[in-house]
Amino acid sequence: MEDPCPHIKAKGAPEETSLFTHTWLVYSAIRKFAECLDFSIETAGLGAVLHDIGKASTIFQNNLKPGRRKKAITFRHEIASCFFISLFKEALHPPIIEMVIAHHKSIKDDHGEKGLLDLEEYVKNPFKDHAKNWKDWYQDAVRILSAVGIPAQEVTIDDACNNYQKVVAFCREASKKRGYSPWRGLLMAADHFASALILNTPVRLDKTFIPPNLNYFNRTSDLYPLSLKKADSKKRHTIVVACTGAGKTDYLFRRCKNRVFYTLPFQASINAMYNRVKSDLKSSNPDLDIRLLHAASRFSVLDESKDEILLQKLVGAGIKILTPYQVASIIFAIKGFESLIIDIRGCDVILDEIHTYNGVSKSMVLKIVEVLNHLNCRVHIGTATMPSVLYDKLIDTLGKENVSEVCLEKEELDQFDRHRLHKLESWEDAHSILNQELKKHSKILLICNRIDSAQAIYDQVKERYPEIPSMAIHSRFKRKDRLEKEMDLRGVDDQGNSLNKYNTGSGPCIVLSTQVVEVSLDISFDVMVTETAPIDALIQRFGRINRKRTLETIGKYKPVYIIPPPDTSQEAKPYDLEVLNRTFEILPNDQVLHESEYQEKIDHVYPELDITDIENHSAFKKDGTWNQPMLTHNHRSILFDLLEIDNAAAILSSDETDYKEASPEEQMMMEIPVRLYSVKDFSQLKEGKKPFILPDDAYTEDKGLDMAKAQERIQDLYFI
Numbered sequence: 001m002e003d004p005c006p007h008i009k010a011k012g013a014p015e016e017t018s019l020f021t022h023t024w025l026v027y028s029a030i031r032k033f034a035e036c037l038d039f040s041i042e043t044a045g046l047g048a049v050l051h052d053i054g055k056a057s058t059i060f061q062n063n064l065k066p067g068r069r070k071k072a073i074t075f076r077h078e079i080a081s082c083f084f085i086s087l088f089k090e091a092l093h094p095p096i097i098e099m100v101i102a103h104h105k106s107i108k109d110d111h112g113e114k115g116l117l118d119l120e121e122y123v124k125n126p127f128k129d130h131a132k133n134w135k136d137w138y139q140d141a142v143r144i145l146s147a148v149g150i151p152a153q154e155v156t157i158d159d160a161c162n163n164y165q166k167v168v169a170f171c172r173e174a175s176k177k178r179g180y181s182p183w184r185g186l187l188m189a190a191d192h193f194a195s196a197l198i199l200n201t202p203v204r205l206d207k208t209f210i211p212p213n214l215n216y217f218n219r220t221s222d223l224y225p226l227s228l229k230k231a232d233s234k235k236r237h238t239i240v241v242a243c244t245g246a247g248k249t250d251y252l253f254r255r256c257k258n259r260v261f262y263t264l265p266f267q268a269s270i271n272a273m274y275n276r277v278k279s280d281l282k283s284s285n286p287d288l289d290i291r292l293l294h295a296a297s298r299f300s301v302l303d304e305s306k307d308e309i310l311l312q313k314l315v316g317a318g319i320k321i322l323t324p325y326q327v328a329s330i331i332f333a334i335k336g337f338e339s340l341i342i343d344i345r346g347c348d349v350i351l352d353e354i355h356t357y358n359g360v361s362k363s364m365v366l367k368i369v370e371v372l373n374h375l376n377c378r379v380h381i382g383t384a385t386m387p388s389v390l391y392d393k394l395i396d397t398l399g400k401e402n403v404s405e406v407c408l409e410k411e412e413l414d415q416f417d418r419h420r421l422h423k424l425e426s427w428e429d430a431h432s433i434l435n436q437e438l439k440k441h442s443k444i445l446l447i448c449n450r451i452d453s454a455q456a457i458y459d460q461v462k463e464r465y466p467e468i469p470s471m472a473i474h475s476r477f478k479r480k481d482r483l484e485k486e487m488d489l490r491g492v493d494d495q496g497n498s499l500n501k502y503n504t505g506s507g508p509c510i511v512l513s514t515q516v517v518e519v520s521l522d523i524s525f526d527v528m529v530t531e532t533a534p535i536d537a538l539i540q541r542f543g544r545i546n547r548k549r550t551l552e553t554i555g556k557y558k559p560v561y562i563i564p565p566p567d568t569s570q571e572a573k574p575y576d577l578e579v580l581n582r583t584f585e586i587l588p589n590d591q592v593l594h595e596s597e598y599q600e601k602i603d604h605v606y607p608e609l610d611i612t613d614i615e616n617h618s619a620f621k622k623d624g625t626w627n628q629p630m631l632t633h634n635h636r637s638i639l640f641d642l643l644e645i646d647n648a649a650a651i652l653s654s655d656e657t658d659y660k661e662a663s664p665e666e667q668m669m670m671e672i673p674v675r676l677y678s679v680k681d682f683s684q685l686k687e688g689k690k691p692f693i694l695p696d697d698a699y700t701e702d703k704g705l706d707m708a709k710a711q712e713r714i715q716d717l718y719f720i
Contacts, residue, residue: 004143008056012064017198019055020144025201026051027148030190033315036209037342039186043092047099047187049148050088054080056141058133073129074114078104080130082167083160084141087150097170098631099187106632107171115632116171127164131157174630180619181631185338189315192339196314207289208316212260216284217253223549225412226251233404237373238380239394240406243416243595244543249273249352251406252380256348259317263324263351265361271486272521274321275494285318293322315343324351324365325639331367332639333619333628345375352382353540360642362390363614369397371620384543385536385598387606413595418546420557423589427457427563430529431464434510438468441508442526447541449531449575451476451514455703458512465510471502474514476705480669490523517544524548529561534575535583535605538562539598557592579605617642646676649691652699660687672705679710 003020010022027048034044054060054077063075081100088096101107101116108117119126134157146152194201220227224247226240231254238255242248253260262277264270274292281288291312327344330337349372354365372379379398395403408416424430430446437444446461448454451474458472473485487493489511491504498504502511503523515533517523518540524547533541546558565580566572572580582605587593615621617638619628628634649671651659659670667688679692698710 004147005140025194029193032205047096051100053141056137058137085163095183098181098183102631103187108175111635177630179626185342189339193314212318213284217250235404236378237398237403240382245549248382252350252382255380259347260319261349262321289317290319291317331618331620333634335633348378350380354383389609410596416595419560419593421593422561437527438508444510444527445525446512447530454512470510472512531563532565532580532584534579648676649689650674650694651691652696654696
């Protein structure tokens with residue numbers, strides 16, 4: 001189809017996609033999405049045709065030119081697009097307006113005050129601003145609309161004004177209603193898809209919304225008792241309580257029938273699961289659309305094609321592996337939540353390692369289960385440990401009659417006893433143990449609850465055992481260094497080939513870690529020394545020891561040594577001191593830890609459910625209604641505030657120049673995740689994620705960022 005106006009652009013440099021081309025690509029995407037998601041294909045296509053036509057305005061085209069100075073007026077192309085609504089049948093106006101007017105901004109209380117109703121309130125004459133030079137550009141808009149199937153008609157300035165007033169009236173009424181717009185979500189999804197993939201859009205569309213073939217997970221083995229249990233229950237939902245190594249992941253996938261959203265709480269575990277599932281399903285799903293989504297996911301798949309990297313956040317994946325906090329955007333109505341709703345509804349959602357959530361996070365997961373149930377999802381929950389009070393709450397939320405409850409019998413659990421616990425007085429007591437174990441060529445895992453403690457112990461390890469391969473791994477590394485450490489720790493590359501390091505090495509090693517190794521990292525060490533953590537977290541840590549399960553290892557025990565809790569609440573952070581004390585007192589000493597006794601111990605530590613009431617903050621309510629004004633969304637800080645997240649990014653002083661000139665991908669690989677309170681007094685860049693600048697000598701590749709050393713040198717950076 002010939003482009004009638006190639007000089008009219010939808011995107012500036014470097015893409016410089018023409019408005020006609022972009023419109024056609026969005027049109028192609030939305031029709032495919034509408035077909036798969038049960039929308040009217042015709043109506044959806046009309047929304048795509050109209051959504052960006054306001055970009056034909058001379059104001060927008062001038063703003064695309066290089067070196068253009070700050071705009072004198074606020075121009076929103078979606079508002080100008082609505083000037084042409086009269087070209088469409090009036091009966092279709094409501095869904096088309098919903099698609100067009102809010103596909104970028106909330107219509108009211110937008111974060112930047114650029115929504116339609118915001119401009120109506122704060123700007124003298126928004127219509128006049130957006131209709132400027134009407135005679136110079138409306139005919140180009142009509143030509144483009146005609147080329148994509150809308151009969152050419154004259155649209156006068158009076159027509160445009162009437163159309164604008166009609167849309168304003170529609171939005172005023174919409175803002176008084178509570179709910180969400182699936183049409184808005186559909187258009188946003190198609191627009192993002194076509195904008196990311198540009199001319200590759202048609203090719204990638206063919207692979208979207210295809211459920212995976214999960215027959216691989218039907219494999220059976222006497223070593224994995226869950227593989228021998230039937231997974232064909234007619235009940236919609238699932239709760240599986242089983243110890244590490246019982247085949248829980250396979251069982252959860254066997255319960256899935258549609259496209260799959262698989263959630264895990266930590267970035268490292270998500271990366272590992274993505275590589276695992278991709279490798280497992282490759283032969284039976286040669287064109288599988290599997291995606292990874294977390295804060296740094298686009299940088300965890302840099303070996304993939306450019307298209308596959310761009311696809312991570314887009315709709316339509318056969319399998320998407322993500323954090324529950326991405327799903328939480330639904331309950332808080334964060335920007336893009338309508339697109340996620342239409343993508344996830346009716347799908348299978350696996351919530352794995354659910355025991356790792358505490359406080360607000362646990363409340364959020366319960367609310368997520370509520371909304372997934374409301375969206376007709378099949379919810380499959382997997383856990384190694386769960387307090388009875390939480391289990392009962394989940395059953396109540398999903399309905400006992402709807403849940404297939406799966407667990408191991410005592411005889412089966414007895415086959416998984418593999419740790420002998422010993423209580424120490426302090427870290428000093430551990431050195432004689434390390435000496436003995438290193439003589440046996442053991443792989444040793446040391447875990448601290450805080451990064452500064454892990455760094456201090458790591459210094460001691462390097463001093464006392466300089467000849468032994470050692471590693472420190474925690475969250476305060478450059479992302480590039482962290483990814484390399486994760487690979488070295490697993491001891492395999494992304495293709496599963498052995499690196500003969502740490503987990504796959506033949507000799508002894510010592511790894512110093514924090515909580516980052518607790519979940520889904522497929523490593524098996526011989527000995528652990530760990531600080532006391534909450535019992536659910538400790539059990540996860542224990543799962544990194546003697547993990548390999550064979551007929552020869554059954555009945556063999558490996559030692560775990562536990563350091564007692566500190567004396568004060570401040571020293572106990574990030575954990576609750578009472579929880580740590582109850583955990584330490586309930587654990588055996590110089591005895592085997594029996595898997596069949598986990599539930600009793602967990603219920604001792606968590607006799608009550610620590611649930612924070614987030615109902616007032618949630619857009620989705622317990623009764624199945626929504627309390628969000630239509631065609632609006634909330635700012636992401638609502639989610640962060642509830643989680644008490646004050647994450648920030650930092651870079652080293654020597655990376656400053658490179659960071660300013662780098663691509664977003666390169667920038668993120670230089671960044672070090674930090675807490676805002678710890679770096680707020682340092683200088684801050686305006687580029688990228690606006691990182692704080694820290695001194696070079698506070699960071700080493702083997703130890704990471706030493707915040708105490710950074711604070712000592714803050715005076716040296718005042719000149720920046």
